[in-house]
Structures are given as structure tokens and as C-alpha cells.
Amino acid sequence: MSMVSTPQTFNASRRLTTLPNEIIGLIMRYLPPPDLATLCRTSQLMKNIGMPVLYRAVSLTTGSQFELFLKSIQCLSDDSLLYAAHQFDLKKSREPDVEPSWDFYHAGTFNALLCRLTLLKVLKLVTVVIDFTELFREGQFEQLTRLECNVTPRSAASLASFLRRHKTLTFLSLDAPRGLELSGPIILPNLTHFYGSSALLPAFDFRDVSLTMLGVMMKFESFDEHEPFELTGIPNAINLQVFDAIHPNEGEMLSRIATHLPHVERLAFSQSSRFAPRISLADTLDIETNLLKFDALRILNLGGVGGNHSDDRDTVVRWGAACETLQWITLNQQKWYRRKKGWAISVR
Template sequence: MIFMRSAARAISLKSIIAWLPNECLYIILECLATPDLAAMCRTSRLLRNMGTQMLYRYVTICSEVQLERFLEGFWRGVAEKESPVRMIRLFVLEASAVRGHLIEAQGKKLTTILCNMSALEFIRLQPYSMDYSALFQKARFPALATFHGHLRTETAVAATDFLNRHSATLNSVTIINPYPIEFAPGLQRICLPGLRDVCTRPLLLELFDFNDVPLTKITFLTHASDADTSAASFANLRGVSTLQNVTVLSYGDRGQRLTLLHIIAANLPHVQNLTFTEMWRNRAPISHDDSNTIAAALEKFDALKVLEFRNAVGNPSDTVVRWGNACQSLQSIRLNGVTFERRETDWPVTKKRAVVNSDAEDHS
């Protein structure tokens, strides 16, 4: 909309804002930092109604002080129809926000607030020590698409019921547990018809029903206690023809990584992208024997195009040629951030540097 100079002089700033289309105002508000957006919401009723939705769209709690203020601020009027709680689409509770256990009153407030987030699409609950039983039993999020959380023995039944309750909307699930876990016999399996992305430990695969699921990506978080990973856990993944990307974030030793590679090769020969990343300071060079072991596993893949190991090797060129000859479908090999690509007849020396994804390093 274009104003003549004379018209602009005659019209106040407030009137000009009222004349602008809402689409333009949304673009302007999206460019503001949180403090500026909060200040803008106090200038007029129009901007308050538009800006408040954006101000409370994403909520991340990183400290105990933030959690305390969140509970105090959102508890008042939580059940009201126009409560800001109903505008939250993304909620993240970091592990640093909870030290130990919440007191009973705090736990009840948090559960009540979460259960009233009717527009929630993404939720990540990091604190392992918290008891989420009440939330899993009561919560119903009509638009929930992504769930990240821990699974404990005592909450396994409630958690699986919660996930199955959102089977019509969930497409990305992360369920992890840093400790060994025992499940009650006859535990209901997690069935999500729209599931496309899973991040979990290998031993938790048996909880999922992957029949007729359009799964395209799976990430494994492996710990030292996963050393005895059994191929049986991967059996129900064999029929998932849509699975193309597999990533292994390892907190275990090198032998565990090689064992898991052979299991993946035997059960998922159709994957196209395979990445192994050692977490924390667990990285170690790939020895000549390990390189031969990896080459033997690569022979079992039918469609593998991209292979990545974030480890240094003694002689990268020889290793690349050995692996490329073992798997003829390979087109790209990345070693410690350096990318090698197949030519028509051979593999060239280093061609470019790959961008290392720092998000994987921060995964917990």
C-alpha cells in the first residue's frame, strides 16, 4: 500500500499501522527480538493480539529460575480460554532446569500447564529424574507432531499409551534411556502409522510396530550397556523399504560400533545413507584391521550411496578405495569431515571439506 506525502502527514502513525494488511504486520513482528516484540504488544490492542501469539509460540526453559517463573506466570488463569498457554506450539524443558526431583506442588502445576497446551506441536522433556506419569495419562495434544523424551521402567505403560493416543499426528519420535530398562511382559507396542523419523536405543526397537510405517530415517543412541546388542531387535525393520538414512551416535567402544555395523548390513541392506559418529571424547583412529572389518560389512549393502565415519584414519586414500571396491553402489565417503567422491573409474584424492553437523555433537 502506497501513501502520498500529503496523506502521510495527515495520518498518524497509529492510523498507518491500522491501514497496513495483517500479513505485512506479521512480517514486521517476526523480525523483532523478543524484548522488542514484548514492548510492541503493549502499544495497541491490534499488535497485542497479533504479537502475543508470536511471543508465546516457542518456550524453552533452561534453568531452575526460568522454570520457577514459568510456573508462577502461567499458573494464573491457566484454564482460561485466552490463556497464553494455549498459544504455545513448541515446548522444551532442558535437563539443566531440574536438579533432582520437583516438589509435588511444582509437578502438579507443570502437568496442569502442559495439559492445557492445546496448540502444542513439538515437546521435548529432557530431565530424566522427573515422573511424567500424570502427564502421560492426562495429556491430549491434537496437533502434536514431534515428541522427545525419556522412558523409564515405571512409566513405560503410560508412555506407550500416550504415544499411541497421538498416532494420528506424530511423525517424529525420540525415546532414549541412558540406563538398562526392563519392560513388563505383554507391554503394548507403539504403533504410529505416520512415523517418519525415530531416534532411540537399539534395545528399544522392540517397542515399535514398524509394519506399514513410512519410516525414512532412524538414529541409534548407543551406550556401553548396548554391547550385547542382538540382531533380533532389528528384525521388524527388515520390511521397511522406505528407510533410507541411518545414523549411529555412539557413547560406547569401537568394537560395539563394528558389531552394530554388521547387524545393520545384515538387516537393512537397502539403506542409502549411513553415518557413524563417536560422541564426547570417545573418538579413536580406524585401524587397518577395523578398516577390513568395515569393508566386509559393506559388501552386504545393495543401495548404499553415502558413508560417513567421523574418525581419523592412517591412510584415507587406501581406506576409501578398499571400501569403494567392497560396495559398488557407494558414491561418497566422508572421513572426519573430508569428503571423497567416486569418479567413473576411481576415487580421487580429497576433493572438498564436508560441513560437520554440530547438532549431533550436542545430542544427549
């Protein structure tokens, strides 16, 4: 249905254009991209104000979206809109049929375009395995604070060099194939959040960083298989708020963390419930012994199968007594919280 022009809509349009350009730009940030694109076509003023807002955060999922974006960039007479881009997000589509082809990205245009977005602050390349070697070798982003990407064996060497050039990074998330390593040392003095495959940890020097979150992804193919995991390079003085791990054996991981990082405030084993059986009595006692080593632990999230396990209360009480700072314990998919008269199950 086409919109009919009325005195009311005309007056509303006039009222919008009488606002300062800065206010109009702030209002535009709340519009969905399709609506903002439509608004940009209503007048030259709306186009001049709206296009930099539209390009400020670019999120692409399909090959057709990328092609349209690429065509619009190629039509620009200068790079002014490219300088407005502060976030570029390339996501993996949930529909395999609309995923862009491998050859599409290997044309070189994709990496070359990203290198032109020199004022990026956030770069998310969480998608199918794509070769970003050219981007990591040539890219230079003076304001980059957040990087999320897949690492391929071919791009690993250039990625290490890319990271060393970007000391501004505060958030880093790297997903790599099992066993892939980076050449170190890599020092990022402003880094506060790190997510990565365990094999990548040895390449980073965390001694002089203000790290507050460490997420470790363990790559394994079976419950009995182990991947090398080293915590000795992480200073004990760091007061980590969160340590998030994907690991099939919570007891073993907890022992390592208790030895090297006793100041952790939160421990979460986010995916272990898919693999780990119900925690045995022997593991329960080992965990209790390790909990004695922590001095600031507030939240403990362990795996195990779900269900109504009334005998978990005794386990939770023992663990709470071993670590008096604990306030929340998740065990066998049930959440327990400490109260004055003991521990209770959360109904939320």
C-alpha cells in the same frame, strides 16, 4: 536510554496499525521474544495480536523463566492463549546453578500445565531427568507431530500408552537409561523419524510405517561391553535414508545392518571416534565384505582417530569398489568423495 517520540516514529506506528491484523501477526513472528513482549505493551491492538504469537512457541531453560511463565498463565481469565501454543520446549541449562530444582517439578503444576496445552504440535522435554508420569497418563494432543523426551523407569508404562494415543506423531526421540524397555507393540503409522535407545526398538512395530530416518543410541560403559540390539523387527523393504548409530564397534554394527537393512542410503556412526581405535586391517576386510550387500548406500561415516593417514586411500578405494553407489566416505576424521578418476580428500 529512553526513546523520544518524534513525528517519524509516530507516523511509523500509525503505518503499522493500518496494516491488516494478519500481516502484523506475520511481522511479529520475526521479532525476538523480549522485543515482541515490549511491543505487546504499547497498545491494546498490539497486545491482542502479539500475545498469541508470543505464546506460539515457548522455550524455557531456567526455573525463574518457568515461574514467570506459570504466573502469566495463572493470570489468564481463559485458556485462549494456551490454545495458541504450538511448541513447548524445556531445555537443560548449560549452567547447573540455574537449573530448576527436582522438587519444583514434583509440585504437580508442571505436568498439569502441559496437559492444558491441547493444541501442541511439538513437545520437547530434553532436560534433566524429570517424572512425566502424570503428563503421559493424562495428556491428549490431537495435533502432536513431534515428541522429544527423557524416559524414566517410573514413566515408561504411561509413555507407552501416551504414544499409542498419538497416532499423529511423525518425529519421535526417546532417551532412556541403559536397559530400560517399553511394553509393545507400539504402532505409529505416520512416523518418519525415530531416534531412541536400542533397548526401546523391540517395542515398536515399523512394518506399516514410512520410516525414513532411524537413529540408534547404544548405551555402554566400556568398549568391550555390548547392549542387546535387534533389527529383525524393521522391514527390509523400508528404504532408510539415514541410519545413525552410537556404537563402539562399527564393524559389528555394519554387519547387522547389511544383513537386515541392505537398502540404507546413509550410515553414520556419530560418536564412535571418541572410543574406537584406528580401524584394523581385519576390520577393513570385514567392512569390505559387508559393503557388497548394500545396493543404495551413498554416504558412509565411520570413526577412528584423526591425523594424516595417507594409507587410508587404499582402504577407501577398496570400499568404493565393493559398493559402487558410495559417493562419500568419512574415515579417521577425513572426508573422501568419489570422482571420475578415483577418490579425493575433501578440503572443506
